[in-house]
Amino acid sequence: MRLVRWIPSVRRFATAISCAGVFLAVSPSAKAQTPEVSGSYQCTQAKVKGKVYTCNAAPLILKNDGHFELRGWEGTYLVEGQWVQLSDSLTKARAKIEPGHRIVLRYYGKHGWAEMTYERRLAELGKTSLI
Numbered sequence: 253m254r255l256v257r258w259i260p261s262v263r264r265f266a267t268a269i270s271c272a273g274v275f276l277a278v279s280p281s282a283k284a285q286t287p288e289v290s291g292s293y294q295c296t297q298a299k300v301k302g303k304v305y306t307c308n309a310a311p312l313i314l315k316n317d318g319h320f321e322l323r324g325w326e327g328t329y330l331v332e333g334q335w336v337q338l339s340d341s342l343t344k345a346r347a348k349i350e351p352g353h354r355i356v357l358r359y360y361g362k363h364g365w366a367e368m369t370y371e372r373r374l375a376e377l378g379k380t381s382l383i
Contacts, residue, residue, distance in 0.1 A: 289331055290316045293355055293370035300366045312355065312370045 291314060295307035313321040320329045320338055327340030336347045336355060347357040353372035358365065 289336060289349065289355070290314045292373045293353075294373045295368055296371045297369045298366060299369075300361075300363050307368065309368065311373070312357070 293312040293314070295309040295311065298305045298307040298309070310323045314329055314336070315321075318328050318330070320327060322338070325338075325340065325343075327338060327343075329339075330337045331349075334349045336349060338345045338347060338357075345357060345359055347355045347370075350356055355370045355372075357368045357370065359368075360366075
């Protein structure tokens with residue numbers, strides 16, 4: 253007898269949860285727009301122990317499908333605000349997106365803290381130029 257009294261309440265609760273789920277799925281997302289960062293970035297300078305060097309390292313390639321390549325390191329990337337999170341199964345790194353189509357990657361290497369500045373390149377009819 254008591255179970256019969258609970259069935260309408262359970263039914264209303266299930267209907268309310270279902271409606272809330274549909275509302276959340278259909279409503280527009282309030283997530284901030286992320287900049288389009290996919291492309292090839294050429295290393296323009298390196299800073300190690302406070303000294304600035306010209307850089308001739310391999311390019312940072314951010315692919316449209318969320319994968320990246322950097323000096324043999326491959327994995328996925330995710331844009332979070334003004335940061336690009338690079339990761340594979342073992343390693344994670346964050347690079348900052350800066351004005352002028354630049355990505356600055358800071359990491360701790362064998363010579364201490366290093367900062368690599370990459371600038372976006374545009375391939376056009378066989379020519380490579382900065383955007």
